[in-house]
Amino acid sequence: MKNSFRILTLAASLCAGLAFTAVAAERAGDQAEHAHKHKGGPNGGRLLETEPHAEFFVEKDRSVTIRFFSDDLKPVAVGEQTVTVLADAKEGKIKVEFDKSGDALKSKSPLPAGDGYNLVVQVRAKSDAKPQNFRFKLDLATCNECKRPEYACICEH
Numbered sequence: 001m002k003n004s005f006r007i008l009t010l011a012a013s014l015c016a017g018l019a020f021t022a023v024a025a026e027r028a029g030d031q032a033e034h035a036h037k038h039k040g041g042p043n044g045g046r047l048l049e050t051e052p053h054a055e056f057f058v059e060k061d062r063s064v065t066i067r068f069f070s071d072d073l074k075p076v077a078v079g080e081q082t083v084t085v086l087a088d089a090k091e092g093k094i095k096v097e098f099d100k101s102g103d104a105l106k107s108k109s110p111l112p113a114g115d116g117y118n119l120v121v122q123v124r125a126k127s128d129a130k131p132q133n134f135r136f137k138l139d140l141a142t143c144n145e146c147k148r149p150e151y152a153c154i155c156e157h
């Protein structure tokens with residue numbers, strides 16, 4: 001009686017151990033997968049690798065809204081961050097500046113006409129900090145796969 005109880009306990013703990021290993025392996029797999037995928041901004045914009053993440057989003061009137069998100073994509077109100085966008089447009093280099101608007105940053109002016117030109121988005125943790133620069137092309141066409149604008153596409157290419 002005692003022996004069979006011991007065997008049962010042993011079997012039960014073995015099972016628990018195996019189940020735990022399986023769950024841990026699955027979790028590790030998930031994380032590896034996430035690290036390889038681009039994360040998309042929750043509002044359909046481009047998520048920049050800042051801390052917290054800045055989402056760059058072009059509105060219909062071509063103004064730009066920057067919102068901030070934690071790693072798990074929870075909204076974070078803008079703090080001391082400042083953003084400047086340098087647009088290398090056909091008419092020349094144009095600097096777009098931002099104002100705080102509620103929990104976000106709003107561009108003071110729209111992006112220059114056309115698309116297909118290069119942008120540098122400079123994000124500073126505060127006004128006198130060194131900027132983190134993000135260079136990408138302004139491509140407003142819609143991606144066939146993820147249905148997001150190309151500048152915010154999250155597909156693997």
Ligand SMILES: [Zn+2]
Binds near residue numbers: 143147148153154155
């Ligand atoms: Zn895509």
